[in-house]
Structures are given as structure tokens and as C-alpha cells.
Amino acid sequence: MKEAPSSTLSTEERIREAARRVFLEKGYDGTTSRDLAEASGLNVAMTNYYFRSKEKLFQLTFQDLHRLQFAKLNSLIHLDIPLREKILRLIEAEHELVVENPDLPLFIMHEMRRHPDLFTETPTASSPYPALPDSLFARQVKEAVDSGQIKPIQPLQIIMVIVSNVHYPFVGRASITHSLRMTNEELMEVINQHQQVIKDMILGYLFGPEVQT
Template identity: 40%
Template sequence: MKCLTKSAEDKIKEAAIKVFLEKGFDGTTTRDIAKEAGVNSALMNYYFRSKEKLFASVFQEMLQLFFDGIIEIFNKPIPLKEKISEIIDHDFEMFKRNPDLSNFVIHELHRNPDRFFSAVSFDKIIFHSIFAQQLNDSIKAEAIKKIDIQHILLLMKSNVQFIFQGKVMTCKIWNMNDEEFDVFAEKHKVLVKEMITQYLFSSEK
């Protein structure tokens, strides 16, 4: 009986993550989650009492999707140029696997910024990383252009993120199907890598 209870709770949490990503917090009802989980609303309310409590219980897992793997790459002992390429690859695959994740994170930043930033330690993830040290060392050695870490991360994130945020618009304007979009996105990823690395490592500092 204990196993069945745990299984039902896990099923509700998995369904909640899926529905919250698709519809956001405001667009999701407890009925939506119960339907996705294949349980009745009474059982869901028994476990979590409210939509807010259920959201709080899965929020960390949803953020983990966004940051999964990136910390390891930031602290990987590889050259800076190779690391930039891997970060772009990581973000590309993450948004490709979870196309609704970007909109969810942006929405939550506006809806409840305090909860978002209390759940994420940006100092530890970014500013105390090997990546940050490599960037600073390369600037001091005049091996790359002088640039703030915030700018380089924004260049990488935004140039990859927007292509998936704007998929519907891109496909509509250029009359692409899903397969054609995937090819287009791969080409875009290569261009982003070239654009950023050529800018940073060009001879004119």
C-alpha cells in the first residue's frame, strides 16, 4: 500500500511539471494536473492541498531542468574556446528537449522573482566557476577581447534560446515543417558559435 501511495504522489508531480511547463502557473488548474496524472481531484488535493503547494514542491525540479549539466561544463578542465562551444551545445539540446522551459523561467522571474533567486545560487554557479576564472585570465593575458561574463553568457543564452522561443513564428514566416526547422536550428547553432568565438578570439583586442 505504501508503494502505491508513493507512486500516485510521484505521478501527480510528474504530471504537474509537464502541465506547468506547457501552461505556466496562472494557466494551469488542479483539474488539468489531475487529468494528466490520471487521478481524481480529491486524491490530488489530499497530497498537496492547493495548486500553490504542488507548484512549490516541484519548482526546484523544474529549475533543475534549466541548470542540469551546465555547472559541470562551467567547471570542466577544458580550454575556454572548447568550453564556450560546449555551453552552446548544452543550451541548444536543453531547449530542444524542453521547448516550453524558456517561457516558464521568464514567466516565473516576473511572477515571483524572490522565489526564483532564493532557489538559485548564481554566485556559486557562475562567478565562482572555473569558466569565470578562465575568462578573467584570458582577458588579463590579452588572449581575448575584454568582456564582462554577464555579456558573454547573455550572448550565448539569448542567441540559442530565442530560436526555440520563436519556433512558431519562424516556421510560419518561412513555411518550415518540424524537420526543416531542426536543420535550420542546427545551422543557427553553428553560426552562434562562430560569431561569439570569432569576436572573442579575433586579433583586434
């Protein structure tokens, strides 16, 4: 066994880190084993020495990224805070996520549609979404609906509305900037403005038109 110095990365970590970057950029189909080798600064044999194949390396990489995508959401829905505040924090958490990982949602959605077979969920691993139906969030929504505090709506629908509005400008950003001939900076400005609209719209719809945020 061999340990890497603390400041630099072990070979295995270098490969995983490179795989993350390359797969995120080019997708599974668009990535070659030589792409991975070049990105890690090693040669093609190393990838197969540490991970048995391109496919296996991709599965690990995807699992990491899939967890990253749902980690915040998955912990927030169980938090013991008022529903209204929880929704606000969900919006902010998802915004933060896509600002830090702008390519993540498109990657996840593309790969899950294209290679659904590659994702054999590890049974023990915390599967992200399935937690929703029996989360505190779900119970809070049902109670709020029953007591007439918010409009009739399912928990999943609220999540969909949040994720849709927050993620979409990033998911479609190549399409938007190209078509409208905007720069990335111009789009980012629109997106920042848009954040407030999303918050007001969602909270306003659910709780009625009070003073927001």
C-alpha cells in the same frame, strides 16, 4: 508507508510528473486543479492530499524545472578544461537542453517574471546562477582578457551571448513559425544550420578568426 512497483509510478510521482507536463504547457495561471487531476488520471482531491495546494505543487515543480534548466551550465563552468573548449561545450550543452526541453526556457522566464514571489530559494539548495561570479569559468575569462587572449568582456556577457543565441529560436519558435508560415520541421532545419553560425560567431569574436570548432 507504501512502495510502488518498480515498473510503474507511485501516486505522488504520477501527480508530480503530470504537473510537470501541464504546468510546462499551460503555465501557472493557465492551469486548473482539474487539469492536473485529469493529466494524472486521478481526481482533484489527490493533489491536495499529497501536496497541500496548487501553489505548493507548482513551487516544487518549478524548482525541479529550474534546476534542470541550469544544471548542465552550472556544472560545466567549474570544469577544468581550456576556456575555448569550455565555451564550445557550453554551446553544445545548451543546445542539447533546449532540443530535449523546447518549452523549458520560455516557461522559466515567463513564470519568474509573472510570479517572482513564488520562488523563495531554499538556502541550502545549489542555486544555479550565483555560482558564476566565483566559478573557474569567471577566472578563466578574466585571465584570458588580461593576457589579451580574448577581447575584453565579462563572464556574464559570454554566458548571455551563448544562451541568447542558442535558446532564442526555441523560445520564439511559435512566433517564428506562425509569422513566416513555416513548419516546425523547417524551423528545426534552420536551427541546426544555425548552430554552426553561433559557434563560429562567438569563438571568432572572442578568439579571433582562426579555424573553428
